[in-house]
Amino acid sequence: MTRRGGAALALLTIACTSVEPADDLTTRVVRLRAPIATHVEHGRSAPLAFDVPALGQRVRVTVEAPAGVWVAVAGLRGPAGQVLAPEDWRDHDTTRGEACLDCALRLTPGPGAFAVQWPQGPDAGVAPGRWQVRVVAWTRPGPDGALSPWTGVATATVDALVGAVPPRGVRVPVRVLVPVSLASAATLAEVGAAVGEARSLLGQAGVDLDPVTVHTVADRWQQFDPGRDAADARQLAEEAQDLPPGLRMALVGRIREGAGPPMRGTCPQVPGAAVAHAPTVVAVALGGPATWTAQAAAHEVGHWLGLYHPTEAALTGPLVGLTDPIADTTAGDPANLMHPNGHPEAARQWTPGQAAVAVGQTVPWVALD
Numbered sequence: 001m002t003r004r005g006g007a008a009l010a011l012l013t014i015a016c017t018s019v020e021p022a023d024d025l026t027t028r029v030v031r032l033r034a035p036i037a038t039h040v041e042h043g044r045s046a047p048l049a050f051d052v053p054a055l056g057q058r059v060r061v062t063v064e065a066p067a068g069v070w071v072a073v074a075g076l077r078g079p080a081g082q083v084l085a086p087e088d089w090r091d092h093d094t095t096r097g098e099a100c101l102d103c104a105l106r107l108t109p110g111p112g113a114f115a116v117q118w119p120q121g122p123d124a125g126v127a128p129g130r131w132q133v134r135v136v137a138w139t140r141p142g143p144d145g146a147l148s149p150w151t152g153v154a155t156a157t158v159d160a161l162v163g164a165v166p167p168r169g170v171r172v173p174v175r176v177l178v179p180v181s182l183a184s185a186a187t188l189a190e191v192g193a194a195v196g197e198a199r200s201l202l203g204q205a206g207v208d209l210d211p212v213t214v215h216t217v218a219d220r221w222q223q224f225d226p227g228r229d230a231a232d233a234r235q236l237a238e239e240a241q242d243l244p245p246g247l248r249m250a251l252v253g254r255i256r257e258g259a260g261p262p263m264r265g266t267c268p269q270v271p272g273a274a275v276a277h278a279p280t281v282v283a284v285a286l287g288g289p290a291t292w293t294a295q296a297a298a299h300e301v302g303h304w305l306g307l308y309h310p311t312e313a314a315l316t317g318p319l320v321g322l323t324d325p326i327a328d329t330t331a332g333d334p335a336n337l338m339h340p341n342g343h344p345e346a347a348r349q350w351t352p353g354q355a356a357v358a359v360g361q362t363v364p365w366v367a368l369d
């Protein structure tokens with residue numbers, strides 16, 4: 001820069017001091033509320049307040065509770081009174097706590113852990129100022145039992161991704177878990193082919209799975225049950241807790257909920273990437289062509305990164321017609337990787353909006369580790 005005299009220098013000085021220091025323009029994670037004990041009485045906590053700074057791109061609330069206690073949030077409102085999750089959605093919820101149909105956000109209540117991050121579309125930006133939220137918690141005594149409000153202590157944490165430039169890509173370390181008796185040369189070759197192809201599918205969304213390491217786990221994990229309040233996901237996450245940080249991807253022999261039909265893959269949380277501890281295990285069934293396993297792995301990692309199905313597969317019940325919060329996905333698109341039951345050789349593409357969400361949802365979690 002050339003200085004041309006006192007007047008220009010003065011203008012330059014004013015310009016320099018009127019913007020934030022360079023550090024404040026760098027995209028980074030800011031902890032808005034440290035993990036603190038939060039008392040839940042008869043299913044809900046008092047309002048928790050937090051202040052979102054300027055240039056907030058996305059905000060994330062994480063809640064952890066004892067195993068088997070389902071947690072979510074309610075009464076999520078912004079500084080101008082905007083309501084993203086009503087106070088009483090659980091009181092007239094008809095989905096048995098599996099989704100909030102009254103919310104301006106998709107919420108995925110979970111047993112033992114929960115995370116929500118917003119905005120959920122590709123455009124980042126959260127209104128600065130004071131926000132508030134409540135923790136809601138309940139138990140599910142049996143498969144057909146009524147939801148029962150819970151009283152106890154949960155932990156709530158609030159983080160924000162702050163900065164001027166949205167992230168363009170993210171690197172996610174992956175720890176592949178294989179039951180020990182499946183760890184033959186032939187199966188490991190199949191695992192390698194499937195994970196390599198999943199890497200290439202996710203690479204198209206700007207998500208670089210790297211490094212990928214393979215670890216053996218107990219043989220009981222040949223069978224994986226995603227039901228029973230996600231007890232298997234939590235147990236396996238605990239068994240793998242000493243591994244280095246990163247996504248836990250279990251490649252198992254068979255996935256089924258109770259006596260239900262076999263499933264190709266399952267992810268217990270959306271976004272799983274944001275849940276600080278268990279049960280962040282993505283499970284994928286081996287056995288079909290490696291290219292099918294790769295597609296299932298990429299789909300489940302998509303959930304872990306914060307992506308929902310463009311439209312839910314339900315043909316009856318309250319979830320019919322429920323869509324994702326991304327404008328450029330098309331309901332029922334058979335080529336979309338997040339189609340709920342797309343053919344593994346056809347459903348292999350992301351939209352630009354899905355790619356932006358996957359990267360934006362993941363960055364805070366990776367940065368915190």
Ligand SMILES: [Zn+2]
Pocket residue numbers: 299303309338339340
């Ligand atoms: Zn899915």
